[in-house]
Amino acid sequence: MTATSECPATEQYGAPELHSPVIEWFSVHARDLPWRRPEAGAWGVMVSEFMLQQTPVNRVLPVYEQWMARWPRPADLAAEPPGEAVRAWGRLGYPRRALRLHGAAAAIAERHGGDVPREHAQLLALPGVGEYTAAAVASFAYRQRHAVLDTNVRRVFARLFRGQEYPPNATTAAERKLARAVLPEEPEQAASWAAATMELGALICTARTPACGGCPVADRCAWKRAGSPPHAGPPRRTQSYAGTDRQVRGRLLEVLRDTNEPVPRERLDQVWDEPVQRARALDGLVADGLVEPLAGGVYRLPQSRPLNG
DNA sequence: TATCCGTGGTA
DNA sequence: TTACCAAGGAT
Numbered sequence A: 001m002t003a004t005s006e007c008p009a010t011e012q013y014g015a016p017e018l019h020s021p022v023i024e025w026f027s028v029h030a031r032d033l034p035w036r037r038p039e040a041g042a043w044g045v046m047v048s049e050f051m052l053q054q055t056p057v058n059r060v061l062p063v064y065e066q067w068m069a070r071w072p073r074p075a076d077l078a079a080e081p082p083g084e085a086v087r088a089w090g091r092l093g094y095p096r097r098a099l100r101l102h103g104a105a106a107a108i109a110e111r112h113g114g115d116v117p118r119e120h121a122q123l124l125a126l127p128g129v130g131e132y133t134a135a136a137v138a139s140f141a142y143r144q145r146h147a148v149l150d151t152n153v154r155r156v157f158a159r160l161f162r163g164q165e166y167p168p169n170a171t172t173a174a175e176r177k178l179a180r181a182v183l184p185e186e187p188e189q190a191a192s193w194a195a196a197t198m199e200l201g202a203l204i205c206t207a208r209t210p211a212c213g214g215c216p217v218a219d220r221c222a223w224k225r226a227g228s229p230p231h232a233g234p235p236r237r238t239q240s241y242a243g244t245d246r247q248v249r250g251r252l253l254e255v256l257r258d259t260n261e262p263v264p265r266e267r268l269d270q271v272w273d274e275p276v277q278r279a280r281a282l283d284g285l286v287a288d289g290l291v292e293p294l295a296g297g298v299y300r301l302p303q304s305r306p307l308n309g
Numbered sequence B: 001t002a003t004c005c006g007t008g009g010t011a
Numbered sequence C: 001t002t003a004c005c006a007a008g009g010a011t
Helices: A008-012 A015-029 A038-052 A057-070 A074-078 A082-089 A096-111 A120-124 A131-141 A151-160 A173-181 A187-203 A245-257 A265-271 A275-288
Strands: A292-294 A298-300
Touching (some): A015 A187, A038 A096, A245 A275, A265 A275
């Protein structure tokens, strides 16, 4: 009698038979990433999770190393102006993540004695930490039992259990229920399962051309058994970028990142020729706390802590 | 819930 | 070259 036999939903998907091959595959093929080393600690895990939100591993690696060398503890980052976080973020994209990571560090220093909290609810309360990141930190750093549902795991589960090429556009209650149902009972095993299924999605069960030949559970994959049918649902619309406010914001922030001096408005005006959109983008950056307007029509990265957010 | 929020590699 | 895709979160 195993512990998993107490959970019928787990056996419904044959999950117990999948745990070992997936975890063993991970033990052999897992990438040696710096945030997976013991010395990374919970703070290293948290930093990596922020940076990896919508950004590929290869682009994160150098920035992560510099970040951890400069700010080895949350309090080190919290002691600096938020603009320094935005500057160090470089070209990772979505720079609001840098601001939120700085805010999370400040909250950790103030509310948690400088230690990344262990409780999922306390993690979730930090700026920039959503359902995924809270579960990832609790699981990877503290080896707790949480369903970790990122884009990789959602795709693996869609194929393995549901026989579909892609998961729904937005995470559904059914996906959360399934992820909880197939989670190993033992926390240490659950944590390994979470990391292993993510890695499987990143390396083997990829979005475009999955390498099923290297998959440890290909023979039990519902999608493969069904003949790997193409995605049937509505096409997931891809985001446009050229000409959007996002592109303008990116150009404006790039100017401010590359100097320590306040920048005159006239200099910022050169990055985009359409004045209405240009002003909207700059106002948006100021509203987001990514840019600080000074008297005299000059701008810089934020030196002072925002009053909220 | 749909949309907004950057950037760059790949087929 | 365009379109897709990459360890999401906030509103």
